[in-house]
Amino acid sequence: MKQKFTLIELLVVIAIIAILASMLLPALNKARETAKRIKCIGKIKQIAQGTTLYSMEYDGYGPSGDFLPNNLFVSSTRGGIGKQLGVPTRMLYNNSDYGITPSIALCDNGGAYGDNNPLFASKNTVSTRNMNNSYSLNRNLIQENSGKLKLVKNASGRMLAATSGIDGWHNLTSRRGGYIESRAYMAFRHNRMGNFAFVDGHCETRKREEVPSGAYEVYDGKLHFWKQDY
Secondary structure, X not given: OOOOOOHHHHHHHHHHHHXXXXXXXXXXXXXXXXXXXXXXXXXXXXXXXXXXXXHHHOXXXXXXXXXXXXXXXXXXXXXXXXXXXXXXXXXXXXXXXXXXXXXXXXXXXXXXXXXXXXXXXXXXXXXXXXXXXXXXXXXHHOHHHHHHHHHOOOOOOOEEEEEEOOOOOOOOOOOOOOEEOEHHHEOOOOOOXXXXXXXXXXXXXXXXXXXXXXXXXXXXXXXXXXXXXX
């Protein structure tokens, strides 16, 4: 005859399982977050590589497009790197799916508006769509400053792209579309750390306090994280 478990024995087993779960869950959550951060780094690295490819095609100049869709996902003729990133034509400016955030531009932990919804506004109205992009380019290396990309001296120290937008911690309200000009628009959404790509192509994860607050000599004069000349 099989012996039945007593109520006390069952409670003990349940308590042990609960203790083991409480010990394992933090490790699992940490592993999951690490995987998201690594995936995010992969995306921002591709954006840096796309910018490099663009500059090779345009005599060393960086993307010079207007402010519209992240300076990234317009066609090359409008100064964006959508083609270099392999973004489908239908998602480029003035096409049917323009304004829907391409997957390469959206981190699992959120985008410009704080969530990870690729469609911020109505799909039926092209003119009102805004990309929920998770990444932006250094304002001092694009648009009217695009010629400075080929003049960068400290390529390993000059930030090219960074995670940006609302992160629910440091940046609570400031969305940025295509470029960033200060730390205020950056997002530190990976355990209060952000991902950064540099002109030489390497990527780093940094805490907020490890990033100069803006392109001002008092903060950045020795590091040249934002720009070269002050």
